[in-house]
Every structure is written in C-alpha cells, then in structure tokens.
Amino acid sequence: MTADPATDDRLPRRGVPLIDGVEKVTGRARYTADLDHADALVGRILRSPVSHGEIVRLGVSKARALEGVFAVVTGDDCPYTYGVLPVAMNEYPMARERVRYRGEPIAAVAAVDAETAERAIHLIELEMRRLPAYYTSAEARAPGATLLHDDKPGNIEREVHHEFGNWQQGFATADLVREEKISCAEVNHAQIEPHACLADYDPTTERLTVQSVSQVGYYLHLMLARCLEMDASRIRIVKPSIGGGFGARVEVLNFEIITALLARSAAGKVLMRLSREETFLTHRARPQTDITLRLAMRRDGRITACTCEVVQRGGAYAGYGIVTILYAGALLQGLYDIPAVKYDGYRVYANLPPCGAMRGHGSVDTRHVFECLLDRMARDLGLDPFAVRRANLLHAPTRTMNDLIVNSYGLPECLDRVECASRWHDRIGKLPDGKGLGMACSHYVSGAAKPIHWTGEPHAVVNVRLDFDGGITALTGAADIGQGSSTMVAITVSETLGVALNRVRVIAADSAVTPKDNGAYSSRITFMVGNAAIDAAKKLKAILVDAAARKLEARPDDIKMVGENFCIGSGEQASLSFAEVASAALVDRGAITVSGTFTCPPDAQGGRHKGGAVGSTMGFSYAAQVVEVSVDDATGTVTVDKVWAALDCGHAINPLAVEGQIQGSVWMGMGQALCEETRYIDGLPAHASLLEYRMPTIAESPPIEVHIVESHDPYGPFGAKETSEGALASFPPALVNAIANAIGIDFNELPVTPDRVMEALIQRRRQARLASALKAAT
Amino acid sequence: MHASGPQSKGRLLKLKLNGRWREDVVAESELLVDYLREVARLTGVKIGCDGGECGACTVLIDGEAVPSCITLAARCEGRHIETIEGLATQGRLSRLQRAFHEKLGTQCGFCTPGMIMAAEALLRRNPTPTNSEIRAALSGNLCRCTGYVKIVEAVEAAAGQLHDR
Numbered sequence: 001m002t003a004d005p006a007t008d009d010r011l012p013r014r015g016v017p018l019i020d021g022v023e024k025v026t027g028r029a030r031y032t033a034d035l036d037h038a039d040a041l042v043g044r045i046l047r048s049p050v051s052h053g054e055i056v057r058l059g060v061s062k063a064r065a066l067e068g069v070f071a072v073v074t075g076d077d078c079p080y081t082y083g084v085l086p087v088a089m090n091e092y093p094m095a096r097e098r099v100r101y102r103g104e105p106i107a108a109v110a111a112v113d114a115e116t117a118e119r120a121i122h123l124i125e126l127e128m129r130r131l132p133a134y135y136t137s138a139e140a141r142a143p144g145a146t147l148l149h150d151d152k153p154g155n156i157e158r159e160v161h162h163e164f165g166n167w168q169q170g171f172a173t174a175d176l177v178r179e180e181k182i183s184c185a186e187v188n189h190a191q192i193e194p195h196a197c198l199a200d201y202d203p204t205t206e207r208l209t210v211q212s213v214s215q216v217g218y219y220l221h222l223m224l225a226r227c228l229e230m231d232a233s234r235i236r237i238v239k240p241s242i243g244g245g246f247g248a249r250v251e252v253l254n255f256e257i258i259t260a261l262l263a264r265s266a267a268g269k270v271l272m273r274l275s276r277e278e279t280f281l282t283h284r285a286r287p288q289t290d291i292t293l294r295l296a297m298r299r300d301g302r303i304t305a306c307t308c309e310v311v312q313r314g315g316a317y318a319g320y321g322i323v324t325i326l327y328a329g330a331l332l333q334g335l336y337d338i339p340a341v342k343y344d345g346y347r348v349y350a351n352l353p354p355c356g357a358m359r360g361h362g363s364v365d366t367r368h369v370f371e372c373l374l375d376r377m378a379r380d381l382g383l384d385p386f387a388v389r390r391a392n393l394l395h396a397p398t399r400t401m402n403d404l405i406v407n408s409y410g411l412p413e414c415l416d417r418v419e420c421a422s423r424w425h426d427r428i429g430k431l432p433d434g435k436g437l438g439m440a441c442s443h444y445v446s447g448a449a450k451p452i453h454w455t456g457e458p459h460a461v462v463n464v465r466l467d468f469d470g471g472i473t474a475l476t477g478a479a480d481i482g483q484g485s486s487t488m489v490a491i492t493v494s495e496t497l498g499v500a501l502n503r504v505r506v507i508a509a510d511s512a513v514t515p516k517d518n519g520a521y522s523s524r525i526t527f528m529v530g531n532a533a534i535d536a537a538k539k540l541k542a543i544l545v546d547a548a549a550r551k552l553e554a555r556p557d558d559i560k561m562v563g564e565n566f567c568i569g570s571g572e573q574a575s576l577s578f579a580e581v582a583s584a585a586l587v588d589r590g591a592i593t594v595s596g597t598f599t600c601p602p603d604a605q606g607g608r609h610k611g612g613a614v615g616s617t618m619g620f621s622y623a624a625q626v627v628e629v630s631v632d633d634a635t636g637t638v639t640v641d642k643v644w645a646a647l648d649c650g651h652a653i654n655p656l657a658v659e660g661q662i663q664g665s666v667w668m669g670m671g672q673a674l675c676e677e678t679r680y681i682d683g684l685p686a687h688a689s690l691l692e693y694r695m696p697t698i699a700e701s702p703p704i705e706v707h708i709v710e711s712h713d714p715y716g717p718f719g720a721k722e723t724s725e726g727a728l729a730s731f732p733p734a735l736v737n738a739i740a741n742a743i744g745i746d747f748n749e750l751p752v753t754p755d756r757v758m759e760a761l762i763q764r765r766r767q768a769r770l771a772s773a774l775k776a777a778t
Numbered sequence: 779m780h781a782s783g784p785q786s787k788g789r790l791l792k793l794k795l796n797g798r799w800r801e802d803v804v805a806e807s808e809l810l811v812d813y814l815r816e817v818a819r820l821t822g823v824k825i826g827c828d829g830g831e832c833g834a835c836t837v838l839i840d841g842e843a844v845p846s847c848i849t850l851a852a853r854c855e856g857r858h859i860e861t862i863e864g865l866a867t868q869g870r871l872s873r874l875q876r877a878f879h880e881k882l883g884t885q886c887g888f889c890t891p892g893m894i895m896a897a898e899a900l901l902r903r904n905p906t907p908t909n910s911e912i913r914a915a916l917s918g919n920l921c922r923c924t925g926y927v928k929i930v931e932a933v934e935a936a937a938g939q940l941h942d943r
Binding site: 018023029189193241273275277483663689690691695697701 | 815820821822823824825826827828831832834861862863865866871874875876878879880882884885886887888889890891894912913914916917918919920921922923924925926927928929930
C-alpha cells in the first residue's frame with residue numbers, strides 16, 4: 001500500500017498546467033449546457049410557493065394537453081425517496097402530499113421549447129393547505145412545534161453526544177476557563193456554472209444516458225436506478241466538464257432525477273438548465289450554525305479540556321446532515337493534543353432549502369470558534385497566539401482520543417513559516433491604528449476512510465491501458481471538477497512509469513468505460529485515487545520491464561530506464577525505445593489493461609463509538625495562516641491587505657495546482673468571513689442572485705502568499721495529502737482575530753459585515769461616553 | 779428563459795463574427811448570448827447567472843468588453859463580435875490564453891472565456907496595465923475557484939509578453 005516517494009524528479013518543481021487547460025482557455029471545453037441539445041426537449045420545474053404545506057390538489061391535465069408538451073411528471077411518478085446516506089433518505093425528487101420548503105419541486109414538464117415549457121408550468125393547477133413554518137433552529141425546536149418529519153420528535157434530525165477523557169477534571173484543574181457563543185451564517189457554494197442535466201432515454205433499448213454536473217457519478221447512477229426502478233446496467237453516467245462543485249454536487253440533486261424521469265416519460269432527450277435562482281434553491285451548502293464552546297487552559301497555554309455544543313439549522317431534509325453534525329464534533333480533534341472533549345451536536349430541521357456538504361464539510365464553523373477562543377484566552381493569559389498553539393501540538397504518529405490516526409503532522413512547520421514570512425513578532429502590536437494581524441490554524445481529512453456505501457470493494461480503482469500505439473490511457477471514475485484531479489492522475493502514472501507526461505491520456509468519469517469511483521468529496525481523490533494510479537502504473541511497469549528483459553536477454557533487475565528508453569546498465573551496451581518495449585509487451589497477449597487499487601485499512605476507519613467513522617482518514621492536511629487587515633472606522637469596512645498561508649499537503653504532486661487550491665480555499669474562507677450570507681424572508685431567499693449573494697470580487701481580493709509544507713505522509717501517494725479544503729477554516733478566525741488586534745473588538749457573528757462593524761463601533765463610543773458621563777457625575 | 783419565443787418578430791441580422799461576416803434571421807428579442815450559443819454554436823460563451831451578474835458571457839463588440847446576456851443580438855447589426863473561439867490563430871493560443879493556461883489562471887474554466895475576453899479588451903486599450911487597473915477591468919467577472927491571485931498573475935504575464943514585443 002505504501003507508495004515510494006518519487007525518485008525521478010523530471011517534472012519541473014513549480015508544477016505543470018492542467019492537462020485540460022487548453023480546452024478551457026480556448027472555450028472548447030464542453031459543460032453540460034454546451035452539449036449538443038439540438039433535438040432535446042426543454043425541461044422546467046414547478047416549485048412550491050409556500051414554505052410548509054399539504055398538497056390539496058395538483059391538476060396537470062391542462063399542461064399535458066398543451067401543444068408542444070411531451071411529458072409532465074409529478075410526485076406520483078416517483079414513489080421512491082433518494083438521498084446520500086442509506087439511513088437518511090427522506091426526500092422525494094418531487095414532493096408527494098407535503099412540501100417542506102419554498103422552492104421544493106412539485107412537478108415538471110418537458111416541451112419543445114422554453115416558452116412552451118413555461119406556459120405549461122403556468123397551466124398546472126395547485127392548491128395547498130399551509131402548515132406552520134419555521135425558519136430558525138429555535139422556532140423549530142420549540143415545544144409544540146409542528147413536526148416536519150413525523151419520525152423526528154423536536155424536529156431534530158440527529159443528536160450526537162460524545163465524551164472522551166475526563167473533561168470535568170480538565171475544567172477543575174485549569175487556570176483559566178472561558179466560554180464563547182458564536183453564530184455563523186449559512187453560506188452557499190455559488191459555483192459559477194448553474195446546475196444542468198441532459199438525459200437521453202431510448203425506449204427501444206430501454207437505456208438511459210445522463211450527463212450531469214455531478215461530483216459523484218456513482219451516487220447518481222445508484223439513485224437513478226432506485227428512483228426510476230431501472231436495472232443499473234441500463235444506465236450510463238457521463239461527466240462533461242464541470243464548472244466548480246465545492247460540495248454542491250456531491251449529493252444527487254432533485255433536478256437530475258427529475259430530468260431523467262422526464263426523458264423516460266417523453267421517450268427522448270431532455271435538457272434541464274436551472275436558473276441561478278434555482279441553483280441557489282437547490283442549495284446543499286453550509287448550514288447556519290450556533291456554537292457554544294468552553295475551553296479550559298493552564299497558565300502556560302496548555303488546553304486541559306473542551307466542551308462544545310453545536311446547533312445546525314439543516315433545512316427541510318436530511319441530505320448529508322448526519323455527517324455534517326458528526327464532522328463538527330469529530331474534527332475538534334486531530335489538530336491539537338486535547339486531553340478531554342465533550343461534544344453535543346443537534347441537527348435541526350427547518351422549512352428552508354436543505355443544507356449539505358460544503359468545502360471543509362462540518363469542520364469550518366467549529367474551527368472558527370475554537371481558534372477565536374484560543375486567541376482570546378492567549379490574550380487573557382498574556383501569551384502570544386503562536387505560543388498557545390505550540391503548547392498543544394500533537395506528535396505523529398499518534399491516535400487521538402476519538403480514534404483518528406495522525407501519521408504525518410506538518411503543523412509546527414506551518415506555524416514557523418507564516419510566523420516568519422509575516423514578520424509577526426516585529427509587527428504585532430506595532431501597527432498603526434485600525435490595522436491588525438491575526439492568525440489561526442486548521443486541518444482537514446484526505447478522504448473519508450470509510451466509504452458511505454460499504455460494498456467490500458477497494459476504496460479506489462484505476463485502470464491503466466497500453467496498446468499498439470504506445471499510448472498510455474489512465475481510466476478513472478474520479479470527477480475532475482476543476483481541482484485538477486485528472487492532471488494528478490496523469491502525473492502519478494507518468495512519474496511511476498518514467499514516461500513523458502504527454503504520453504499519458506486520462507479518461508475520467510464515464511460509467512461505460514471507467515471503473516467506479518466514490519467521487520470528488522472529502523478531498524479523497526489525490527490520496528486514494530493517486531495511490532490506486534501508482535499501483536496500476538507499477539504493475540504496468542513490471543510488465544514492460546519483463547518484456548524489455550526478454551528482448552535484451554537480461555534479468556528484469558538489470559533493466560533501467562533512461563528517459564523513456566529501457567537499458568541494461570548505463571544503456572551503452574543495449575537500449576530499447578519505449579515503442580519497441582511496448583510492442584514486445586503486447587506479443588501473445590495484445591492490448592494490456594492493468595488495474596490498480598487502494599483501500600484504507602480497517603484500523604484507519606475510525607473508532608467503535610457511534611458515528612466514529614466520520615472524521616477518520618489516512619492523513620490530515622494542516623494549515624496555519626496570518627491575515628493582515630485594515631478597518632475603516634468611518635464605514636466599518638474591513639479590508640484584507642495580505643494573507644500568508646502555509647499548508648502541509650504531505651508532498652506537492654503538482655505545486656502549481658497546490659498553490660491554486662490553497663489560494664482558492666483561503667479566498668472562499670474570506671468570503672464566508674467578510675460578506676457571504678444566505679438570507680430568507682418568510683422562507684423566500686433574498687440572496688438568490690450573484691449580485692445579492694455577495695462574494696468578494698477581484699477588486700477586493702488580497703494577495704495570498706502560499707507556503708507549501710511537505711511532511712511526507714508515509715501512506716500518501718509519493719507522500720501526498722489533500723490540499724483543497726484544509727486552509728479554508730483558518731481564514732475566518734484569523735480574520736476575526738486580526739480585527740480584534742486592529743480595533744480591540746471581538747466579533748461573535750459571521751460574516752463581519754460593515755454594518756456589524758459600525759454597530760459595534762457605535763456601541764463602544766456610546767459606552768465610552770456613558771462611562772465618562774458617569775465618572776463626571778460621581 | 780434564455781431562448782426566444784416563437785411569436786417574437788424576426789429580422790435579418792448581418793454582423794462580423796470572429797472576423798467573418800454572416801447573416802442570420804433572429805428574433806427582435808433574441809439576446810446576443812443565445813444567438814452566439816444556439817445559432818452560431820459558440821458555446822465558449824457561458825451563462826452563469828440570470829442576467830448581468832457574473833461576466834461569464836463577456837464578448838467583445840467592436841473591441842469593447844460587453845456582457846452578451848444583457849445585449850440584444852439585433853443591436854449588433856454591422857458590428858464586429860469577438861468571442862473566446864476567435865482568439866487563437868491557427869491553433870496558436872493568444873498571449874492571454876497561454877498565460878491563463880500556464881499560470882493556472884483557470885481551474886474549473888467556466889468563468890475563463892469571459893475573464894479572458896475582459897482582459898483582452900483591457901490589454902488592447904492599455905498594453906501595460908497596473909495591478910489595480912487589471913483588478914478594476916476584471917471586477918465585473920466573478921471566479922469562484924482561484925481567489926483571483928493567479929488570474930491577476932496571468933494578465934500581468936500576458937501584458938509583459940506584449941510589452942516585450
């Protein structure tokens with residue numbers, strides 16, 4: 001299982017561009033909406049106008065009778081629930097009897113053109129009986145509240161109560177105990193490509209082909225088979241280019257199943273393109289979260305215990321909710337050495353679009369609160385923020401109290417790097433008024449060690465193929481969603497084989513051709529698929545070396561590669577070109593396909609406690625960052641002047657892509673910290689456009705200086721770990737800590753918008769005036 | 779939503795598209811983005827929002843960067859429209875395309891065509907822009923992957939090449 005680190009450093013250490021980059025910069029890359037749809041019908045969805053209600057009557061006959069309408073489907077056409085966790089599938093693609101959020105699909109049509117489809121939608125007759133609706137966790141949990149799901153008392157989807165170590169003693173022996181309640185707004189992935197799906201049903205062969213924006217084609221495949229009652233062998237899922245995911249497309253989404261239902265009903269091809277507003281309604285992002293965290297600390301900064309309560313407003317259906325609330329507790333650990341932890345988590349149903357997985361799944365908001373509290377306690381004790389982190393470091397290899405394994409741990413070096421690069425000690429406390437520095441740390445899994453669907457198969461499979469032309473084709477089910485995973489596969493295969501990068505072609509995510517993959521989630525691809533790719537390439541290399549040895553009449557051990565040539569010794573006596581060796585390898589057997597696999601061993605798959613699998617991974621990435629801010633006390637605007645971010649990714653397989661992922665994740669953390677927030681008015685999204693959902697533009701995005709730390713994980717591919725998620729979670733606390741450093745105010749709400757800053761500044765001025773008035777009076 | 783209705787009145791539209799004149803019948807209400815994607819099949823022009831929010835559909839009209847999703851096709855009579863598909867010459871990437879590719883100014887690639895076209899308009903009118911001029915020129919184009927750092931680097935690199943010539 002252990003992969004050898006790359007010994008041959010032929011690729012430039014700055015990294016290589018994406019193998020599909022030219023397609024993207026020339027506009028040739030085809031995204032779902034760009035696929036040939038000349039003969040496709042246009043799909044449209046009727047959505048619920050109320051937040052919570054019973055469907056009294058749904059009349060579709062007028063819509064069906066409209067000329068140009070080829071299919072109308074409703075909840076009656078699909079009596080099967082779908083979802084991601086086998087234990088929590090409580091959602092229908094279209095509502096049956098009851099709707100639970102405004103915008104929930106109720107019916108759909110496929111028609112010759114968009115205008116006809118929209119007219120048909122307006123002809124559908126809908127009568128609803130309203131039920132009480134709840135838009136906050138507190139309202140939904142209040143005694144007597146109507147239940148969204150009859151089997152979930154108190155509107156609690158899942159409660160988690162975990163205790164590790166003697167936390168009572170930890171609090172009793174501490175020098176300082178401090179508690180904070182912090183609220184983090186709901187945010188959205190807001191990937192730039194709106195959702196889209198193209199489904200093609202052939203009634204003669206009874207086959208369905210679906211091209212969609214999914215990050216996990218395998219889940220889509222499973223759910224289509226379930227919801228359409230089809231034999232999975234008659235379904236093909238093909239991934240076109242995908243315009244970003246960030247977790248939005250990990251779960252199967254209602255419109256994907258609806259498009260397939262329409263295609264089958266119309267016996268043809270249907271293109272469904274969701275508007276930006278509908279893309280926001282489909283949601284599945286990071287929930288609004290209230291966190292109460294209590295930490296106990298010794299005078300020297302050593303943490304002695306931690307208790308944490310997390311309440312997540314999860315929206316109307318289960319989705320990934322159970323996993324999210326488990327992650328929020330599990331990843332309290334794995335970053336620092338904490339001797340005792342008590343965690344209480346509540347995932348709450350509310351009448352809003354369902355939440356799901358988003359970059360840094362479950363870990364971001366709790367990490368934010370933890371890192372803010374660490375800083376405040378450091379201040380209370382007169383300690384430096386770096387010193388407090390250093391007082392609590394882990395020592396790899398180790399196992400945390402909740403049975404997470406830590407095999408490599410580059411956090412100390414991450415701390416050193418950003419401390420030095422930001423000239424922290426020269427500058428902290430010496431900056432002009434309104435300017436400040438803050439820091440924080442974070443971590444994230446390199447793939448969930450236990451797959452959601454336990455089938456006994458390897459956790460990743462990659463096939464590598466060699467044919468007469470000498471071309472090497474890597475076949476992977478892993479979905480490249482822009483993160484560069486196909487490029488990673490090409491590099492690992494070419495490096496292992498010792499061939500030029502452009503000899504390797506990658507075909508990804510077509511269920512008819514590529515081996516099943518568990519998908520692009522939990523930053524699993526580099527670690528798992530990378531290891532499987534290396535395994536396959538090693539097997540192919542052994543075949544090539546044997547063929548070269550036969551041809552050169554030498555022992556395989558004596559064969560060496562110089563460039564792409566196979567030689568004995570230095571190559572002066574005898575040398576074969578790659579083409580000659582490939583031809584020799586094909587004698588008698590023809591085209592070669594080898595299969596490489598990777599599986600996380602059982603002892604890496606988490607503890608035995610309930611929910612113990614969540615958070616378990618073969619390797620954590622580690623991050624530290626310093627943020628420099630300016631706060632304008634006239635407008636409340638916080639400007640991020642500079643970010644120094646260090647990430648331990650084990651080994652940078654493609655340093656250029658690693659840098660890009662770190663910058664992107666840090667920046668996404670900045671959006672959540674400064675301006676991003678979904679807001680609802682009576683369940684109606686008030687943020688459902690890219691103008692109202694306020695993301696930072698290029699004009700307000702800071703320089704992000706990246707420091708790559710390589711701890712060489714013993715199990716990672718060439719020592720690599722994840723790089724796409726770990727750095728996000730340290731931005732929001734580093735920012736809030738920097739603001740506290742700049743203006744002396746601690747913010748307990750995210751995002752820190754100008755109005756929140758102004759409100760805090762005004763309140764402080766008012767209190768100061770009041771204090772001086774009182775002083776004058778006495 | 780984006781396609782024009784059958785009842786819309788048609789008209790003849792003559793324009794230059796990526797250097798070639800062409801004539802098509804379009805509806806008066808047809809948006810330029812739909813004309814480019816559905817009629818001319820130039821799907822490098824992307825739709826990322828419900829109108830004028832994201833810049834993914836940016837094209838050049840007589841050299842000026844314009845969001846094609848809030849422009850009527852009929853308003854382009856006699857004008858020169860350039861899309862991402864027109865930038866590479868005989869398979870050779872333009873300076874901006876090469877820089878976006880090599881510097882990783884593109885990740886998922888969905889905003890990339892619009893971003894490159896906006897940058898192209900900038901470099902034509904200002905071959906040596908400052909960092910803040912680049913940021914101002916691209917502030918109508920949203921990217922969700924890169925944090926913009928490598929986009930700025932890509933435009934600076936392309937401008938450097940231009941400057942060297």
